[in-house]
Amino acid sequence: MMPATLVAEQVLNGLQFGVMLFLMSAGLTLVFGVMGLINLAHGSLYMIGAFACAAVVSLTGSFWLGLAASLAAAAAAGALVEMTLMRRLYQRGHLDQVLVTFALILVFSEGTRWIFGAFPLYLDIPPSLAGTVALPGGLDYPLYRLVIIAAGLAVAAGLFQLVSRTRLGMRIRAGESDREMIAAIGVNIRALYTAVFALGAALAGFAGAVIGSITSVEVGMGEPVLILAFVVIVIGGIGSIKGALVGAILVGVTDTMGRLLLPALFGTFLEPADAAATGASLASMLIYLLMALILFFRPGGLFGKVA
């Protein structure tokens, strides 16, 4: 029997992983949904955010300045990429977009390697967020991860407000349904697209900095997360912020709980060594099985438009 505190802690870990995936997927799903653009280089923006944070932290010693730098650097990189390259790709097919954005991954990765080297960088979380807090039920949980959950949920709430309540959000939704009409009534669609792209990039950069601070900051760190983010937006339904949030938390919790429960499940009928190895291998596939299952019943994703 598994102790309740373990299950509770794993749910929190899954939630923390989920909200981080949401920050990555939100930009991806907006760009894909609103502009019809597949951006494989979204993972590079995550990496840029992490490296910007690492660079500023090593210069100034302040984590908070580093965090601000990650937002600024990723948004700037996103806006620059949108204005110089993506603009030319909206009219083209997905294959061209995939090729160009894949090339961007290589450019960003090699560029970062050139500036920062191939060694990973390791950051320290600020002392004010270090340590653990005692939660009800006798569970000690790292404060930093709790703050990540809170920050992620706050960003999610902010994004909902932005998309559903503000003028900018109204234009984004209008642009999604009819690009020509909204241009005809005098909205500057170009500036709108740049803003959406930069916003998505900033969220990815923020996620990179926050996660890079507890794991490691290295070239290529964005690509594994990018793959998961694509799984999230396919599960949630392309273009839907709500879908991205639900999908991200579903993927985060499934992955984390799978890594705990599958080896335990196999342990009931296999040798411990085999159970651990088989369970671990299968757990890494679990979210793809989840995606297949959801697409089988809802081909458009949980909150997607019916195709």
Added chain:
Amino acid sequence: MRALVTPVAALVLCAASVTASADGLKVGMITTLSGGGSALGVDVRDGFMLALDQSERSDIEVVIEDDQRKPEIAVQIADKMVQSDNVDVLTGIIWSNLAIAVVPSVVRQGKFYLSPNAGPSKLAGEGCHENYFNVAWQNDNLHEAAGGHANDAGFTNSFILAPNYPAGHDALTGYKRFFTGEIEAEVYTELGQTDYAAEIAQIRASDADSVFFFLPGGMGISFMKQYAGSGVDLPVVGPAFSFDQGILNAVGEAALGVRNTSQWSKDLDNATNQAFVASFQEAYGRLPSLYASQGFDTANLLISALDKADVSDTQAFREALRAADFSSVRGDFMFGPNHHPVQDIYVREVIMEGGVLTNRIVSLALEDHADAYAGECSM
């Protein structure tokens, strides 16, 4: 006219390269120089090149390529080195899954492979080969010593953790072979994983009295930092890979006092080792790790064989390698029947020395220790 010149030039070039390889030796080094495993590859490379520099030989040529810790890339590089670079000896691979992908085909093609790090059980037992020499250890060895040390430390119930790849399986097998207490749980993580929240939660909820983990390179750094910040205070024990010089620098004081097992340490008291540590620091401005010591020994083994025999005389060159007639930084060094080392393994402790975290030897764990698979090898 031009059409004629090119083939002639090509012929001349061919002849030149044939002569070069008959006189000297060409080494192909495939190792990890980027990403979370790069500190290991860089140290092996630097140790190896330091030994070559000190030998002042001009007849050894080295080609170095980065495998990015990806088996498919390692295989491509090996094919290129064997087929178009015409190397005589290959070396450098850090990760066991890459070694398993590369070594068998390379040695079957008549090349020598000297492993400066990976020692998967698969290549030590039935899969052994007369052209494959492991200069580091068989994978299980340091973990066996760690299991023995855990007994001595009075631990009776361990939570054990390693990445899900061949060396991770060997690690847990090795620990369990010598540890006489209970195993609370064994957990496999993904190779290259950077977030260990899920595993730390399981450790927190367990009834274990100790944590054994094998997480080399960047994985170990991430784990130790997160473990230190998690509030879990079970004592940890591990192989030197989890507490090598590169990891200690990044982890900081959280590692202070931890015991780990190694076949090498900076303070091993022999003249070769003292000279190695001093010259490595002078050349690269940092303390060497066990990986650097393994790279250094690998190059010196190679040089000792080349002193005795020409690589084109395969039989004689193999005998010269087997004799291991070189001065090792580990003191005594000899190969067992399956071309894996028979050597002493020590318990080390992480200490602070002059403001830098490093290791010092506490005791001898296993004397003249051979691996468990030698009996299965027939060559």
